[in-house]
Amino acid sequence: MHTQMSDAELIELLRQDDQAAMREIFERYWKKLFNVALNRLAVPEQAEECVLDVLISVWERRNNLSLKHTLATYLAVAVKYRAIRILAKEYQKGLQNTVELKAYELYGYDVSSVDEYILEKELMETLETAVKQLPEKCRLIYRMSSEQGMSYKEIAEKLNLSEKTVQAHLTKATKTLRSDLGKQYPTFLISVVITSLHQLL
Template sequence: MQELADIQLLHLLREGDENAFTTIYKRYWKLLFSVAANKLDNLGEAEELVQDVFSDVWDRRETLTLTGPLPAYLAVAMKYRVINLQAKKKRARAYSSYAMENISPEDHSTEQWLRFEDLKDLLSGLVAALPERCRLTYQLSREMGLSHKEIAQQMNISEKAVEHNLARAVKTLKTGLKHLSALLFATLP
């Protein structure tokens, strides 16, 4: 199996060949680990993301079609996993900071805290439901604070595409938030 080309391994993988999967894993795990480890401080998180990418490859093996080389596909998949993890961590820090500064147990009731948590979960759900490119553009811009130029470079797209994706994401979120705010105000005492 070691001597087979990636295209042959992918063909065998589509048929459910576990040996082909193992060969791909052994061939590219170091690449994926280095991509993740270079961006993350935590090597345990890097290892976990490597497992996630390969797990996704296995889950999607029957429908996986590549337009370029396998290592490039895997590296981009890892890059997106890292971006999503960093955005999630940044969002968690922001929510925690907001909660520490604005919500204190003696000033607010448990009910208000639960409403805040529900609203946070609903907003996270709206962001997660965005199409992948829109979601990533939104997260890089709003949650990680990157400029349009930085986003374009990181995602390998034009700045115009960044603007389009961001506008689409914001429009979708605004529509969703209108429904959420109506729901929220309907439940206020």
């Protein structure tokens, strides 16, 4: 029965503690989410753990789950953010002796918590504000890529543009966001966030 249900119906059952609904969500999205995680993390074990953490979190938060977008988008973004945390932790280990990281520490941040800090509300709100300030076409294409997971080809077909034009808009958006966020945050944090938002989906 659950296999015939829409995502919205499954979410409603999930809020009622329906374990079968959770199993269906798992079966429906596991492979795609695993590929998303693996594409960025490269290590199968890490990718599997990443996806499991996200799905377990969905079950634990089922009674208060609120989706602004589709379930597919919600799960993909959740995996994306979880992967960012993993990457940030590895990035931190690789940079802990660099001048930049030491400078970051001098500003009063605990280096050991960089992976948590990167996902703090302040950074994501700053990113969203910067995205809203992009030119209209540039902003639209950026959101289609980073939030909806659309490829260059899909965006080009949707907007009746060439793939090169789409790529140019995304390149401009990325450079602008790096510049805007770079005024407030260390370069390596911005690099991890922006790169992940573009390449995970």
